[in-house]
Amino acid sequence: MNCADPAFVIATARSWLGTPYHDQASLREVGCDCLGLARGVWREVVGDEPFPIPPYSRDWGETGPREVLAEGARQMMPEIMPPDAGPGTLILFRMAPRAIAKHVGILTAPDRFIHAYERLGVVEEVLTPTWARKIAFAFLFPNPSSI
Template identity: 80%
Template sequence: MKPADPDRVIAVARSWLGTPYHDQATLKGVGCDCLGLARGVWREVVGPEPFPIPPYSRDWGETGPREVLAEGAGRMMIEVSPAEASAGALVLFRMDRRAIAKHVGILTGPDTFLHAYERLGVIEEPLTAAWRRRIAFAFLFPQR
């Protein structure tokens, strides 16, 4: 599996900027959450989604024995180490060190990322040390 062009991934992700936040939605310009943003970028860069996404909890502090989000991404994307992740990579954040990874963003540069955030919608912001240390997994979008 070859990775998609990172410039294309970033351009598509940026086309979602300003989309309002809406839990479990995935419609550009209408509403999405962080996973909905990633799903929308997937559809534009790779093609149809390979499987339906079941309803999920918004609880960033959720614990459990399985990294469900990472397992799903690993079935259809190219996993890389968080240290090797660069622009165009999908990153999964662990918002609490004891919790499973539940937040998703797309790196847009060495120190910036794009994500959908409650009350703010899709935004691009600095990848601060606080965000960087929460990255638990990283994946590359595959070519179409």
């Protein structure tokens, strides 16, 4: 599968900077959460979302037998190993030990990423060692012509 141009993914993600945080929303300049940011970037880079996103809990410490976000991403995006993730890659974070991955961001540089964070909205910040240790999965946005 061909992948989307990382520079286009990053430019699209940056166009969401400043969007206020709003749980389970996905509208640029109106409101979004971390998954809503990824969904919005998908719509602008790839096209229509392939399936509806069911409601989800905000509990970053949630445990369970299934990695629901990763399973959903695998249906639409090529998965790569987190150490191979470069700019333009969608990354999933496990926010607590033994918890399922529940936070999403997009790498903009080897040491920076964009995500939607409660009280801050969509921001670009440094991928500190603490954040980097929490990366559990990485996926590439597909090129729309390859789907």
